[in-house]
Amino acid sequence: MKDQVLKKYAKYLFIAAFIIIAVLAFLVVKNFLTGILSSLVLAYLFHPWYKKLNSVIKKDYISAFIITILLIIIIIIPTFFVVNSLVKESLLLYNNFRSGEINLPGYVLDAVDKVFRFIISESSNLIIAIPKFLINAFITLFLFFYFLKDGEKIVKDIKGLIPLTEAHKNTVVSEFKNVTHAIVYGLILTGIIIGITSTIGFLIFKVSSPILWGLLVLIVSILPGIGNTLIWGPIGVIKIINNDSFNGIGLLVYGALFISGLETIIKPKLIGYKSKIHPVFVVLGVFGGISLLGFIGAFFGPLILIVFITLLKSILIKK
Numbered sequence: 001m002k003d004q005v006l007k008k009y010a011k012y013l014f015i016a017a018f019i020i021i022a023v024l025a026f027l028v029v030k031n032f033l034t035g036i037l038s039s040l041v042l043a044y045l046f047h048p049w050y051k052k053l054n055s056v057i058k059k060d061y062i063s064a065f066i067i068t069i070l071l072i073i074i075i076i077i078p079t080f081f082v083v084n085s086l087v088k089e090s091l092l093l094y095n096n097f098r099s100g101e102i103n104l105p106g107y108v109l110d111a112v113d114k115v116f117r118f119i120i121s122e123s124s125n126l127i128i129a130i131p132k133f134l135i136n137a138f139i140t141l142f143l144f145f146y147f148l149k150d151g152e153k154i155v156k157d158i159k160g161l162i163p164l165t166e167a168h169k170n171t172v173v174s175e176f177k178n179v180t181h182a183i184v185y186g187l188i189l190t191g192i193i194i195g196i197t198s199t200i201g202f203l204i205f206k207v208s209s210p211i212l213w214g215l216l217v218l219i220v221s222i223l224p225g226i227g228n229t230l231i232w233g234p235i236g237v238i239k240i241i242n243n244d245s246f247n248g249i250g251l252l253v254y255g256a257l258f259i260s261g262l263e264t265i266i267k268p269k270l271i272g273y274k275s276k277i278h279p280v281f282v283v284l285g286v287f288g289g290i291s292l293l294g295f296i297g298a299f300f301g302p303l304i305l306i307v308f309i310t311l312l313k314s315i316l317i318k319k
Helices: 002-057 060-099 106-122 124-161 166-204 210-222 229-241 245-271 279-293 297-316
Strands: none
Touching: 002 060, 002 124, 002 166, 002 279, 002 297, 060 124, 124 166, 166 210, 166 229, 166 245, 166 297, 210 229, 229 245, 279 297
16 A cells, blocks of 8 residues: 555656756756856857867867867957956046046936946955856866867757657757857857957047947947947047047948948858847847846847747647
8 A cells, every 4th residue: 555655656756856956956056057158158169160170180088178278268368358458448438537538418427427436336246256257267168178079969968858759859959050050150259250340440540448349349239229330430420529530530431341341241141041030039138148147148048038939839839
């Protein structure tokens, strides 16, 4: 009798135990989600380089180690330089606003003053966050190495766990690849290229705080319907108004040809025609993702929404 009762409720006990373990597992990795997700994005970006290198070396762990070192050199080291420059430029810009060197209406100056005061008040939290940042950086590099080395096997295993028919699995995986490609290359990589291009233009035409303005161009380039002209256009006009016609007109011409023009050319080529993303998913995904996961959420927010819609279609629509 006792054995029959145990057998009857064994399934429910297993489900309850699984839920408890799943919750505990999430709590274990919760503070490192940024590092985990960052490693996934970076592994996707660098995987083509890894494949080419490994085809020559024929040793997956050596190839993955070399690409990891390359990641440190071309991303992490410049990031420290950019962050340092951003801090200096932000303080310089704030002082220019306060001293009246930049002529703006009083209500705009009050708003800028409040924003900078908020940033300064919150900056003390950065010191507390440094250990967490270093741990996440280590986790990102550690997982990046293994995602490069074992990524294809992991994808194959995950595909086997999807509780759908083979046709539906192929649809989900194909859509996931298309959307990931569109977001990584069409939004993130395009934004980085446009941000760097605009920063070069700001340097050439003597705009103060060029890296800070370049970062703003990068952000608005990711969001649809805004347009990076919103940043470099007014800066060029202000320069003309302030009797710096050469740099003002030069920036406007440079912006039209090399910033907006370059975006018009490269974004369709990087996204491709099979990976169209509706602006609603991008806007909701970017802002919702950032509020949930931080900066890395700008990538995963739209991806989560679109993959959810794809899964829903696969479940509801019978083929």
